[in-house]
Amino acid sequence: MSAFCDYPWKGRPELFLFAKPGNTNVASQKESISVGIIGGGLAGLAAATALAGKGFRVELFESRSRLGGRAGAFWEPAVGQWIDFGQHVLMGCCRQMLHFCEQTGLDAFLCRYRELCFVEPGGRFYRLKPHPLLPAPLHLGPSFFRLGFLSWRDRLRVVGGLVRLMHESRPLEQMSFGQWLFAQGQTPLAIQRFWTPVLLSTLAEVPERVAFPVAQKVFVEGLLGSRDAYQLLRPSLPWGQLLEESVGQWLADRGVVIHRKRPVRQILAEGQAVRALVLRDGGEKRFDFYIVAVPWRQAAGLVCPVIREAIPQLAQAADWPAGAITTWHVWLDRSITPQAQTAVVGKGIQWVFAGWGETQGGPNTIRSTSPEGSIRSSLSGKSRVRDWPARSAPEKIKGMANHFKLQESSIQSPQEVDQKIHYYQVIVSASHALAPSAIPQTIQDLLAELQEVFPAAQKAQVLAFRQVKMSEAVFSPQPAVESCRPGQKTPLKNLALAGDWTATGWPATMESAVRSGYQAAQVILDQI
Ligand SMILES: Cc1cc2nc3c(=O)[nH]c(=O)nc-3n(C[C@H](O)[C@H](O)[C@H](O)COP(=O)(O)OP(=O)(O)OC[C@H]3O[C@@H](n4cnc5c(N)ncnc54)[C@H](O)[C@@H]3O)c2cc1C
Known part of the structure; x- marks a missing residue:
């Protein structure tokens, strides 16, 4: 058990990758356990990081030449x-x-x-920033009331809408957020200038097509949930470069074997378990456990009919709108x-x-000013120099x-x-x-x-x-879609699903992908 407790979760309650209590023989068991991960996007990478360096033999198959998937x-x-x-x-x-x-x-x-900047035609800027003393969800209130691209009437309507959203406890899974806004009497301008832009940015969808609970999560948890929830973060380098180089190296240092440009053609099952992966060259690879972390429209085509029958959501997902x-x-x-x-x-x-x-x-990162534009990073105590470009x-x-x-x-x-x-x-x-x-x-x-x-x-x-x-x-997080997202645990005992589209409680985001990867790893740990 102690071998599993070295994962530095920093005591966060929602992170839970541990073996079942009472299972004392896991350290020796897992050394012989192999895991095959299909898909090198964030979901597959998160699953690999959760299992890496813990004695499992992990191999990751990515069809493209670089890691990162859609965040590539x-x-x-x-x-x-x-x-x-x-x-x-x-x-x-x-x-x-x-x-x-x-x-x-x-x-x-x-x-x-820490400040979100808005601009309207004509070049007038507005800033949304927290009040230094007010707790969430009131912290953004004073600066919200200064957002002059909404009329005073609309600002009051929006605040009223947010308060009702926080207290809305009816089961409205089948309702679209657009219907809810209409029922609340939100004005066309408030919808056009506040509610819609937030959903476009976070969900890539318009309110009429978003399931109510998803939008509720965006506004209540994403905007108002805590003092720092609304803040934006982005890296100083392309994500695709960081995931390929830094995360790829991090995994390799911990013994994960990464196969780039090696698409899996099919996943075969026998009875209640996955039997093997079939690669493009026709060769088969066998593992004790498998994590499928491909996009929602590709999962059904990858698995054999036995798996498709056991997990009917895979075929449904292939038809979800994008x-x-x-x-x-x-x-x-x-x-x-x-x-x-x-x-x-x-x-x-x-x-x-x-x-x-x-x-x-x-102290870990120096962006070199040398003409080559090198990036020197020190990760986990190991110094490396990367050339960029x-x-x-x-x-x-x-x-x-x-x-x-x-x-x-x-x-x-x-x-x-x-x-x-x-x-x-x-x-x-x-x-x-x-x-x-x-x-x-x-x-x-x-x-x-x-x-x-x-x-x-x-x-x-x-x-x-x-x-x-x-x-x-x-x-697209439409009402019909949200109710049929499959969980990471499947009826096949050695198969877990991952991907931003699986049931994580989050819309299609990097957060959802990482959550799904961690949860898929947990499905495996639970069986040891
Ligand atoms: C333009 C754009 C902007 C976005 N902006 C944001 C944003 O600002 N914030 C945010 O949180 N999210 C954003 N997203 C969403 C985010 O990128 C995804 O939610 C997340 O990256 C999904 O990760 P994933 O691992 O679930 O899937 P993917 O990234 O799709 O990874 C799946 C991987 O599986 C591989 N694969 C597929 N078939 C096979 C096979 N047969 N064999 C082997 N490998 C296979 C694919 O090549 C791919 O690498 C954006 C997406 C896009 C496209």
Whole structure:
């Protein structure tokens, strides 16, 4: 038992990865126990971190060449950097994702924003920040009442709505949040300028399609649950790079074998147990336990008919609707805002993130100022140097100068490149549900929207841009979907499910993915 207690959970009650009480022989047992994890997104990675270094023989199979899944990154040759598919932010309420970051050393890269910044057309800024003395849920009240993009009447309506939401205890699983807002007499402007933007950002869905309990969780737990719940966090490097390099290395250091570019073709079962994984080359791999951590639309196609029959939710999940997120990655010739993150009110674009989050500059992390742009990180006492980007300074200057049509001789160092080129991520969440006329379709539309809210953008030149539309970014949390999310424990004794779409009580987020991974690991530990 003591071998299981070394996991540094810091006493958090919701984290519970321990063997069953009374089972004294686990340490010797688990050394011979093998676990196969299918999927190297956050769910699979969280499951692997929970089992790593504890004597299990863990192997993880990922079909792509890099870890991270939807929170992954792509290589942008123009700038010689890994770029996330879309900016991922954490909220202060995402306790288990934060734990995952602490555990793997990623917390050293996280930047926390204690003020949320809003801008409306014309360039007027507003800030949502906590009152220093008031406890949750009152802490945001004074600054909320200064949000001038809502009329006084609407501000009062919203506050009344939030109070009723906190006290709503009727079982409203089948009701959409849009219906609830209508029944509460929320005004069209309050819906358009407050309720909808929050849901678009957090769920990539419009209120009419969101199950009431999911929206209730977002507002009550996510916004008001504790003094820090509403805060945003984002890393100083792309998540995709951190998950592939730092977490991949963390797992490898603890003996986890990671197979990249090795898709599992099928999962075979016999009787009440999984028998083997079939790989693309036709070879079979056998383990004592299996964790399936693939996206919701792929799980059913991966398993044999015996498993599909035993877990009918898998086939249902294949038909769940998806929410799309479109991210414009834009490189401009000047800074258009001093704000690192801004929510845009009343436009098609919803969030603008500038550059990368600044690191907290803790003793573990040094962002080197050397021309190579190395990142030196010290995780778990082991020092490593990573190159980012993996190009020499002259190559970077040449590449960027060529791409951005800058005079190469006018740039002396990569730092100067950074001064001349300003990177923004502009987010349009729920792009599947919004009218095409309401969201930017071309880079010219996008620039016009930026110019409406950031006056400095009027003189800005677009040096480069890339639009990334993820049409299956998240599952849409509609009433019919929420009630049939499968649990991590399955009727097959050696199979657990993970993924942001399994029953975690959370919408499709990094938090849900990590929770599901931890819970899937717990399913295995419970059987030892
Ligand atoms: C653009 C965008 C923006 C987002 N923004 C946020 C945000 O701000 N905050 C937030 O909390 N969440 C955000 N999300 C949601 C978040 O990314 C997901 O909820 C989370 O990453 C899901 O993790 P997962 O492990 O459950 O699934 P995935 O990340 O999809 O991982 C599944 C993995 O399984 C692999 N796989 C599939 N089939 C096989 C196979 N046959 N064999 C082997 N491997 C296989 C896939 O390649 C993938 O790597 C965003 C998502 C997108 C797309």
